[in-house]
Amino acid sequence: MKTKNNLIKILIPVLSILAAFVIGGIIIVCLGKNPLEAYGFLFKGALGKPSKIAQTLEVASPLIFTGLAASFAYKCGMFNLGGEGQFIMGSIVSIVVSTQTGITGVPAIIISVICGALAGGIWGAIPGILKITRGLNEMIVSIMLNYVATLFMGCVFTNILRDGSVPQTPAVPKESQLSNIADGFRVHYGVVIAIILAVIIYYFMFYTSKGFKLRAVGMNPTAARFNGFAVNKIILAAFICSGAVAGLGGSIELHGKQFRLMQGYGAGFGFDGVAIALIAQLNPIGTVIVAIFFGILRKGASTLQAGMKIPTSVVDIIQALVIVFAVAGTALVRLPQVQQFFRVHFSGKRRGAES
């Protein structure tokens, strides 16, 4: 039973991706190009050389964080759509710590990253508090807070921390930047941190009592309350952790890749994270894999445009289709008719037990 469920959970994203590529291929044909050649370019651009793989991983790194943030909250049944705002708030606090306090080197990175996570956690706590005390819809509050964070960031790089004439903040000093894993490869240690974090979250979710309770609250808050769980506390904790993961991601992106805040920083990471979490069926390890897949699409899209004059928006369409198919697929297998089908065709043993 369990293995069958797991199989379905893997099958849905894989089939969704394949279906999206097929439809993407049809669109490419309509544009008058050869789809196979196009996909060749796409994957060569993202995975063709070790250095390209490194760049793909770097692109994927912030997506892993926002994906993990989203799946953490979703596991508790809470729709945190504010990943972007939490990501940005983490980055803002980090840039302040790294450029204004005078601390440099590894201590700067550590303090800055911790402060970034805290800031993200606080930003994530706001929708959580409003949810449990006043019953406000967490989706709306968290989305609105994205705008607040983005506009506040605008205020920071155009005014408070403006660096000269260009509207951007000063850069994180060289010695406080996250170094690359290997010379000549553009991938920083943030990816490693992201993967370790995914493993920790996986352990937390499935091997600790707290994670167990969090999942129980997510699946049935009423039963959780009747069985003595502190439901409100758990929901708030999920929001804070989710925000902290996103804030950590922002901080690491800042120290590893962007180094300074400017117009457009962080845009779209939050919602991509939500999509990634959904495609990965909220599994932390799956989130890493799907985030890397998104990295491949993003990295490959530019090669595709340069090499075959196919607009990057085609890749955006493929990305969107994957989301649609994955969500539809998840809903499909929950339908009673489909469950019945599985029962009849894949599990003779169960029928015996039932009768």
Place this chain on the structure above:
Amino acid sequence: MEEILRMSNISKQFGEVFANKNVNLDIRKGEVHTLLGENGAGKSTLMNILIGLYQPSGGEIYLRGKKVSIDSPRTAVKLGIGMVHQHFMLVEAMTVFDNIILGVTHDKSFFINRDKLKKEILELSEKYGLDIELDKEITEISVGAQQRVEILKALYRGAELLVLDEPTAALTDIEVQGLFQIIHKLKEENKSVIFISHKMREVLEVSDRVTILRAGEAVCTLNRDETTGTELANLMIGREMTPSIYEKKDGAEESVLELKDVDYHKNNKHNGLNHVSLCVKKGEIVGIAGVDGNGQSQLAQVATGVLAPEDGSVILKSKKVTKFSPKAFIDAKVANIPEDRNKMGLVGNMSVEENLVLKATEDDRFSKGKGFFLKKKAIHEYALKLQKKNDIRCSSVMQEARNLSGGNQQKIILARELDENPDLMVAVHPTRGLDIGATGYVHDCMIEARDAGCGILLISADFDEILKLSDRIIVMFEGQVMGEYSGKNPPIEEISLAMAGKE
């Protein structure tokens, strides 16, 4: 008197179960006809057939002597049958006027001629003494007024026959009197009313004739003037005392749960508690008898810490409870078989084994370091042990709990709750929807727990279950305790009357 409706030999089958079996009902013009019966006696099914929500499996319906087929509520409205549901079907954000004209088709003009329609409605409301303000929004008016809107709505659609489904359930006493006056007016205007209730006092006050339903069958129809409350109550409950298969016991001196003058929303007759005092002793089963919705759910939730009472005190094992939280009660060894096992008892998307250890993941048996690392193997073995002991039928303990049958789901909850050797168990409708085998198993488990010294508060709308298991029986009506009876040779007549609200 002229007959307006005759339902003849109506049967309705759901799967193997008959919700209605060969029911005959005839309604005369200008009479108030009460349908009396316990929960699940088939009143709602019969009325749903009448208004076209269900199709009968057998039987015929005659309206004014002509055979009709009512295939949808729309047809029912056309035929002049109106229903006021227990839960009103009003659009809350709209005004009273808008609700009344909503979906009415006899005005053919494209634009709504508000003034004309308003005049019509006002005339109608004056005729029946239905006092309402047309321009108020539904949310602004009282429950009683909302009900008048529903009645007016039905009359405006040309209803000759009105079905009122437990119309007094949500009303205050004064509003009930107002409603009865309206019913009187309806009678004067030669409309017929089908009145559904299980409150004896109201039934006797308002009806002309009474039809009693029991277990899906119409027992008989009586004239109001030729019967008494006692006779009706007996017919409704309709059972001879069969000796219980379980031995009845007296509890020990020591009480595990005591409620003193507990109030919770006490003015709310249907989901409140009004000065409830009772106690459950060690090693006895106290059964709470009563028609659903007379405060039993609230009683159960107060006794398990889910709700905090507004007044009065709860004493758990001779300690006064100060903090009402499910956790505090669980720690005090209170087990809970909640009324809705899917919603409150189980996490359906989790596996059987996860549900079995739901409350105990921080226990040393199942995790290292107070929940820091779950011992999956120990949990699995424990689950297998309980599965075997309680005969939980599933293909594997890893199976999701929601895919199990109701009986097996209930066994999971029982296994989890009883394995903690509770001092008090609160069981609400523990066998609702279960087959005979599973029901017997649940009953055996409860008796076994009692004999091991657990005090049990059993709340059930199934009177047979109460009679079979209880060592002591307490009757609840409108949030109040109506009386207490011994479980050995209980006076069934008296209890039935108390359940219907007559002292």
